[in-house]
Amino acid sequence: MTRHWIAATFAATLALAPVVAQAETVAATATVVSETGPKISRNLYGQFVEHLGRGVYEGIWVGTDSPIPNTRGIRNDVVAALKQIRVPVVRWPGGCFADDYHWRKGVGPERKGSINSSWSNAIEPNTFGTHEFMDFMEQIGAAPYVSVNMGSGTVEEAQDWMQYMTAPANTAPGAERAKNGHPEPWKVPYVGVGNESWGCGGHMYPEEYANRYRQYQGYIKTYSGPRAQKIATGADTDDYEWTETVMKQALKFRPKATSPILYNTTRPLMDGLSLHFYTLPSNKWDKKGVATGFGEDQWISTMQRALLMDEMIRRHGAIMDQYDPKKEVALVVDEWGTWFDKDEKGPGGLWQQNTLRDALVAAVTLNIFHDHADRVRMANIAQMVNVLQAMILTDKEKMLLTPTYHVFDMYKVHQEATALKLGFKSPVYQYGDVKVPMLSLTASKDAAGKVHVSVANLDPNRDAALTVDLGSLNVSKVSGRVLTAPKMDSFNSFDAPDTVSPKAYTGAKLKGSSLSLSVPAKSVITVELE
Numbered sequence: 001m002t003r004h005w006i007a008a009t010f011a012a013t014l015a016l017a018p019v020v021a022q023a024e025t026v027a028a029t030a031t032v033v034s035e036t037g038p039k040i041s042r043n044l045y046g047q048f049v050e051h052l053g054r055g056v057y058e059g060i061w062v063g064t065d066s067p068i069p070n071t072r073g074i075r076n077d078v079v080a081a082l083k084q085i086r087v088p089v090v091r092w093p094g095g096c097f098a099d100d101y102h103w104r105k106g107v108g109p110e111r112k113g114s115i116n117s118s119w120s121n122a123i124e125p126n127t128f129g130t131h132e133f134m135d136f137m138e139q140i141g142a143a144p145y146v147s148v149n150m151g152s153g154t155v156e157e158a159q160d161w162m163q164y165m166t167a168p169a170n171t172a173p174g175a176e177r178a179k180n181g182h183p184e185p186w187k188v189p190y191v192g193v194g195n196e197s198w199g200c201g202g203h204m205y206p207e208e209y210a211n212r213y214r215q216y217q218g219y220i221k222t223y224s225g226p227r228a229q230k231i232a233t234g235a236d237t238d239d240y241e242w243t244e245t246v247m248k249q250a251l252k253f254r255p256k257a258t259s260p261i262l263y264n265t266t267r268p269l270m271d272g273l274s275l276h277f278y279t280l281p282s283n284k285w286d287k288k289g290v291a292t293g294f295g296e297d298q299w300i301s302t303m304q305r306a307l308l309m310d311e312m313i314r315r316h317g318a319i320m321d322q323y324d325p326k327k328e329v330a331l332v333v334d335e336w337g338t339w340f341d342k343d344e345k346g347p348g349g350l351w352q353q354n355t356l357r358d359a360l361v362a363a364v365t366l367n368i369f370h371d372h373a374d375r376v377r378m379a380n381i382a383q384m385v386n387v388l389q390a391m392i393l394t395d396k397e398k399m400l401l402t403p404t405y406h407v408f409d410m411y412k413v414h415q416e417a418t419a420l421k422l423g424f425k426s427p428v429y430q431y432g433d434v435k436v437p438m439l440s441l442t443a444s445k446d447a448a449g450k451v452h453v454s455v456a457n458l459d460p461n462r463d464a465a466l467t468v469d470l471g472s473l474n475v476s477k478v479s480g481r482v483l484t485a486p487k488m489d490s491f492n493s494f495d496a497p498d499t500v501s502p503k504a505y506t507g508a509k510l511k512g513s514s515l516s517l518s519v520p521a522k523s524v525i526t527v528e529l530e
């Protein structure tokens, strides 16, 4: 073989080789400026379960006679997966369904069906009721966050439910619970009073809700165990008037100017105020955007809208600060996540496919919650299984973990850790006229001294070379995981369940206090530093 031949063959190979575009790499720097941020409550990793579509029935509950392996009717595969991500708290039974739910129908040996008038008039068998939900909580190790019915219920019904759940067995409500199989009272640490009372929960004006809340909250008590933290129905998205009115009119005992000595109670009447904000690729409910098969225009608009969570929290938080400067009342984002157009080929019931884009939305949203961890102390992604931005999808006996699940798994290390304050200005990612920050970061230090840094690269085309100045943090070892996939809309299917799954991350270098991270386009990484 002559040199000429080799050279000619090489030249021909080069000429024929497909042109592979070299991904551009964008440099960025961040600095750890303070190690004394707020604690990141584990409850920011909460979930939401509603009687809707296949969320409860099939997704969680299959019944004791099912061939699908279960413990007292609850799927073992789903329980094992949820334990892995350390779900701290679960909101139930809705959603709109909560204001349609009469708890008595879901206890005792006789369960009659009712109509789920919130969701397609489906038959609600009431098989999964209070005992089954509490069993589910015990199986996954999460705390219950129960929403009482204000929309179509009464104060008496709410009070009876609290007594049924929490009174000792030597009382009439406790004895009834014991007869139904659970002598020990349950702990009910979080109670929501109504749901979306400005919408499906009663179409109220904020003044009306504030008054009704004042009355309801007086009867939301536990009769054993910890005091129930009471969470008032908060605003939809950017309805700041709602927050203003409810904070002004429902937060405090009525001040009595003529009796300044007796009426000096300052304890708030609420422990939390909720916020609901969904990420749609568009701003239209009747044409939200698709879950798969979208272009970069819908990718970036989804990121842009997810990032609005920061503005919502800031602005609702600023109103809350006026009435509650000590931040005693938590902002509880108890419904959040992506919401896409109905997939006509899907099983219905707000089922939607979950792609790499959902993973990025989860990561940037959790990063925002960490930034505001002093005020935002609980959040509940909508919803846990088979509904909206789910952790888990099931099809009869099959189960898969979504890209969103993997973000919750990679991020669980931040639960209860101290947020580190970062100095950072992100490079810009632009598509068309839309510009968003290319990178979203968070960092925390846990009780054992381990530091975790998570980075989301929103740009689907360009890698980033991120340098983090760790300041005085004393670390010498780095490891991590990365989540990415070939396409913006890559997803996990029952045939290919690992298309989007975390891999060991080898793109980190630690030199003294300088951490270099190579962050692939459209990816989420979490590194651990010890």
Ligand code: AHR
Pocket (backbone or CB within 6 Å): 050, 094, 095, 096, 097, 195, 196, 335, 382, 383, 388
């Ligand atoms: O999560 C689905 C629905 O969205 C809930 O039932 C309701 O509260 C919200 O509008």
